[in-house]
Amino acid sequence: MRLSPDQIIYWQLGFFKLNATIVFTWALMLLLAGGSILITRKLSMDLQRSRWQNLLEIIVTTIEEQIKEVGLLQPRKYLGFLGTLFLFVAAASLCTVIPGYESPTGSLSTTVALALCVFVAVPLFGVEEQGLGGYISSYLKPTFIMLPFNIISEISRTLALAVRLFGNMMSGAMIIGILLSITPFIFPIIMQVLGLLTGMVQAYIFSILATVYIAGAVSAQTPRPETDTTH
Numbered sequence: 001m002r003l004s005p006d007q008i009i010y011w012q013l014g015f016f017k018l019n020a021t022i023v024f025t026w027a028l029m030l031l032l033a034g035g036s037i038l039i040t041r042k043l044s045m046d047l048q049r050s051r052w053q054n055l056l057e058i059i060v061t062t063i064e065e066q067i068k069e070v071g072l073l074q075p076r077k078y079l080g081f082l083g084t085l086f087l088f089v090a091a092a093s094l095c096t097v098i099p100g101y102e103s104p105t106g107s108l109s110t111t112v113a114l115a116l117c118v119f120v121a122v123p124l125f126g127v128e129e130q131g132l133g134g135y136i137s138s139y140l141k142p143t144f145i146m147l148p149f150n151i152i153s154e155i156s157r158t159l160a161l162a163v164r165l166f167g168n169m170m171s172g173a174m175i176i177g178i179l180l181s182i183t184p185f186i187f188p189i190i191m192q193v194l195g196l197l198t199g200m201v202q203a204y205i206f207s208i209l210a211t212v213y214i215a216g217a218v219s220a221q222t223p224r225p226e227t228d229t230t231h
Helices: 020-040 051-070 075-097 108-130 132-140 144-182 186-218
Strands: 009-013 016-019
Touching: 016 020, 020 051, 020 075, 020 108, 051 075, 051 186, 075 108, 075 186, 108 132, 108 144, 108 186, 132 144, 144 186
Parallel strands: none
Antiparallel strands: 009 016
């Protein structure tokens, strides 16, 4: 049984390999980029809007609301990164209905790459919001003794992000493969539907966790209302 799209090799020259993970990752990125260009090339401000624009606005608005509810007061600032994470993982799951397609999130290399993106983005957003000194000082709170533990926490949660997404996506593919070999008609269809639902849930969880980590690094505080000192 194939456990990962890494095992599908399309081309190899010595150490270099072109496997299904690379092919479908780039195909998915081109699909998302091309789709976004096609949808946004004729945006309308009038009441008459295309169905694609309405769908896009619903997706963007929903992602913004989720980012804001987590605690980031300027969701547009983080929409590009977090929205892309969600759409990539969600699209990788939805495209599994295409015959011959292998989800790149079924490979540990892909999930590690996504987790590393979060690992790099968290300090970048934190430094941008608090400054370099302010962000580094957060590793020393509540005392400098916590420095190694905070560093370990950063590394371990990155590893947890990668393994969680990989494990859930791979287990779903394995269950479908097992059922397909036993009962090749009804159960695989049901599991395929459940797999799509699981993929959407995993996309939501992954992006929400990334949002929580960024919110913790940014430490955004709600502005206090001004008090009237006049009597």
